Amino acid sequence: MNQSNQKDKKDKPLKYYSAVTRAFREEMIRNENVVLIGEDVGESGGIFAQTKGLFSEFGPDRVRDTPIAEAGFTSLAVGAAMTGLRPIVEIGFEDFLTACMDPIVNQAAKLRYMLGGQVKVPVTMYTFGSGGLNAGPQHSQSLAAWFSHVPGLKVVMPSSAKDALGLLKSSIRDDNFVLCLMCKSLIGSREPVPQENTEFLIPLGKAEIKRSGEDVTIVAVGAMVRQALAASKSLSGEGIETEVVDPRTVSPLDIDTILESLSKTRRLIVVHEAMSPCGIGAEIIAQVVETDPQLLECAPLRLTPPFAPSPFAPCLEKIYLPDAEKIASSVRTMMS
Amino acid sequence: MVEISKTKALEIHCKLWEIRLFELKASELYKDGTLPGFIHLSVGQEACAVGACLALNRDDFITSTHRGHGHCLAKGADAKAMMAELAGKETGYSKGRGGSMHIADVSVGVLGANGIVGQSAPLACGAAYTAQVKKTGQIALAFFGEGASGAGPVHEAMNIAALWKLPVIFFCECNRYAELSPFDVHVSVPNVSARAKGYGFEGVTIDGSDVMEVYSSVLKAASKVRQGMGPILIEAKTHRWHGHYEGDPMNYLDRSERDPDNRIDPIQRFESDFAETLELSPDDLLSSKKKALALVDQAVEFALSSENPSSALMMEDVLS
Ligand SMILES: Cc1ncc(C[n+]2csc(CCOP(=O)(O)OP(=O)(O)O)c2C)c(N)n1
Numbered sequence: 250m251n252q253s254n255q256k257d258k259k260d261k262p263l264k265y266y267s268a269v270t271r272a273f274r275e276e277m278i279r280n281e282n283v284v285l286i287g288e289d290v291g292e293s294g295g296i297f298a299q300t301k302g303l304f305s306e307f308g309p310d311r312v313r314d315t316p317i318a319e320a321g322f323t324s325l326a327v328g329a330a331m332t333g334l335r336p337i338v339e340i341g342f343e344d345f346l347t348a349c350m351d352p353i354v355n356q357a358a359k360l361r362y363m364l365g366g367q368v369k370v371p372v373t374m375y376t377f378g379s380g381g382l383n384a385g386p387q388h389s390q391s392l393a394a395w396f397s398h399v400p401g402l403k404v405v406m407p408s409s410a411k412d413a414l415g416l417l418k419s420s421i422r423d424d425n426f427v428l429c430l431m432c433k434s435l436i437g438s439r440e441p442v443p444q445e446n447t448e449f450l451i452p453l454g455k456a457e458i459k460r461s462g463e464d465v466t467i468v469a470v471g472a473m474v475r476q477a478l479a480a481s482k483s484l485s486g487e488g489i490e491t492e493v494v495d496p497r498t499v500s501p502l503d504i505d506t507i508l509e510s511l512s513k514t515r516r517l518i519v520v521h522e523a524m525s526p527c528g529i530g531a532e533i534i535a536q537v538v539e540t541d542p543q544l545l546e547c548a549p550l551r552l553t554p555p556f557a558p559s560p561f562a563p564c565l566e567k568i569y570l571p572d573a574e575k576i577a578s579s580v581r582t583m584m585s
Numbered sequence: 586m587v588e589i590s591k592t593k594a595l596e597i598h599c600k601l602w603e604i605r606l607f608e609l610k611a612s613e614l615y616k617d618g619t620l621p622g623f624i625h626l627s628v629g630q631e632a633c634a635v636g637a638c639l640a641l642n643r644d645d646f647i648t649s650t651h652r653g654h655g656h657c658l659a660k661g662a663d664a665k666a667m668m669a670e671l672a673g674k675e676t677g678y679s680k681g682r683g684g685s686m687h688i689a690d691v692s693v694g695v696l697g698a699n700g701i702v703g704q705s706a707p708l709a710c711g712a713a714y715t716a717q718v719k720k721t722g723q724i725a726l727a728f729f730g731e732g733a734s735g736a737g738p739v740h741e742a743m744n745i746a747a748l749w750k751l752p753v754i755f756f757c758e759c760n761r762y763a764e765l766s767p768f769d770v771h772v773s774v775p776n777v778s779a780r781a782k783g784y785g786f787e788g789v790t791i792d793g794s795d796v797m798e799v800y801s802s803v804l805k806a807a808s809k810v811r812q813g814m815g816p817i818l819i820e821a822k823t824h825r826w827h828g829h830y831e832g833d834p835m836n837y838l839d840r841s842e843r844d845p846d847n848r849i850d851p852i853q854r855f856e857s858d859f860a861e862t863l864e865l866s867p868d869d870l871l872s873s874k875k876k877a878l879a880l881v882d883q884a885v886e887f888a889l890s891s892e893n894p895s896s897a898l899m900m901e902d903v904l905s
């Protein structure tokens with residue numbers, strides 16, 4: 250069992266957005282090269298209060314509001330990382346990552362390789378993505394697969410407050426460009442976490458079994474982890490025990506933990522908020538089948554939205570997104 | 586001031602009120618949970634939308650922002666289909682799939698509100714390019730904020746527009762804040778209009794709370810850009826009364842900025858400064874406000890009695 254599964258009586262509940270603040274604060278105290286830049290990360294404390302208090306504690310050199318210039322300040326962060334700082338960069342909504350694709354894909358991801366290993370690019374970029382808030386087509390996307398397609402980047406998806414804390418801290422200490430895709434719908438969710446100033450880190454590249462079960466493996470990412478756990482609870486009452494695997498880092502992907510789970514259950518459902526084509530589910534299933542074509546006893550399933558932008562109307566977004574109910578009914582079908 | 590007819594003056598007055606009342610109603614319906622998602626209101630900025638759009642021709646184009654209700658209404662979009670869109674109904678402009686940030690009515694030249702800051706400028710350049718190539722005589726006007734003025738796409742758009750002499754007006758609504766942070770965080774010079782000089786075209790700063798000043802400035806600019814003299818940048822200084830989004834606690838404002846008495850009201854200004862010269866009687870003002878109220882009431886009624894979109898609509902219009 251890995252570190253984050255250990256529970257301590259002294260653990261206190263923390264909100265998802267406060268986990269962000271705490272991770273940054275602890276790492277900024279620990280290493281003076283860590284700086285934080287982005288739109289409204291400064292004095293105002295962020296649109297979700299995720300950076301509250303950091304400006305007054307660390308001052309304007311280390312916590313800086315940027316103008317609305319994602320391409321410019323992301324490349325700036327890359328340049329700063331090459332020369333000794335360890336920038337944390339906020340992009341408000343995941344959808345706006347498209348405004349800084351070149352700095353991420355052509356600069357951050359490739360500079361170390363192209364420059365013969367002379368530089369490191371220790372940037373932690375975090376952003377709030379995915380749906381469920383009726384935010385419409387330009388404010389609801391989940392783009393993890395795009396960045397998982399690029400060598401030289403790490404992609405992390407914290408599915409709870411505790412994971413946010415441990416994964417963000419590890420991301421900041423990592424010497425690579427780590428993209429941390431947070432979930433808007435989890436902002437106010439809370440979970441007990443180890444006390445402040447404990448060395449609580451969750452290793453990048455390690456999946457976690459969020460629930461053990463014998464019958465079906467559900468691999469879920471981001472906000473879908475909670476949905477999978479809720480589905481598991483109701484299925485358990487019907488005598489079906491699912492195992493919920495949260496990759497936590499989608500690139501590099503911990504396929505071993507998934508394979509291990511499948512050697513027990515031999516049934517696989519992958520759930521994510523991004524659409525199926527060329528997605529994380531496709532990658533996981535491909536890796537499973539390539540490793541052992543006999544491992545699965547029935548066809549695997551990707552439970553994802555239809556291939557359309559995320560609709561605004563609540564009644565449509567409800568149909569669009571996977572949820573606990575849909576997961577449970579897919580599991581039942583698979584078991585019957 | 587340019588000369589305008591009484592009819593035009595009444596049109597301006599009614600539009601100012603239609604926007605104000607539409608947005609206050611939206612605010613109310615958002616608070617009580619009737620409207621979902623996020624909404625951004627332009628209450629206090631009505632003179633910009635009205636002055637700019639009423640100086641354009643019906644077939645001229647505008648591109649808008651996340652704060653676009655005023656722009657769309659002023660350009661002639663229908664309040665009913667707009668409110669229905671805000672409510673996520675099938676009868677909305679985007680069939681309920683877009684919401685407040687994506688209202689469009691191409692038939693009156695509204696190429697869409699837009700959730701991505703900075704894109705309104707290059708999109709407007711595209712419309713201006715079409716007009717130039719097809720020699721239609723149309724022009725395009727891009728609304729954007731002072732926050733957006735720091736975005737790469739806006740600068741790229743200005744340079745291209747200058748190089749190609751595109752018939753486009755860059756209309757910057759400088760409402761002093763971008764999200765939670767003030768002007769100084771975003772703009773390195775006192776006036777956004779100064780940017781134009783660097784690209785070799787004219788830039789002016791005007792009072793965006795004065796609808797007549799906005800109207801005459803855009804009218805003048807429109808006639809120049811229509812003649813093929815290249816783009817013009819107009820910066821209108823204005824005030825955002827509400828938060829960045831509805832529900833914004835506005836902790837970043839100090840007490841005097843929060844005080845409703847310190848607000849500059851463009852509608853009141855129009856009524857007190859111009860009604861007399863434009864020969865609008867108190868009765869005229871009252872009846873045009875009533876007309877606006879009726880339009881908004883009808884819009885709400887229409888929106889609330891409309892159907893939710895059918896699930897089949899989710900997959901429509903993904904591709905042509
Ligand atoms: C590319 C991009 N970056 C960031 C955002 C988030 N955002 C939405 S509105 C806004 C502020 C825009 O300020 P301004 O241009 O002054 O317009 P205003 O809101 O004042 O009307 C920001 C940063 C966005 N929508 N798109």
Ligand SMILES: [Mg+2]
Binds near residue numbers: 759762763
């Ligand atoms: Mg602004």
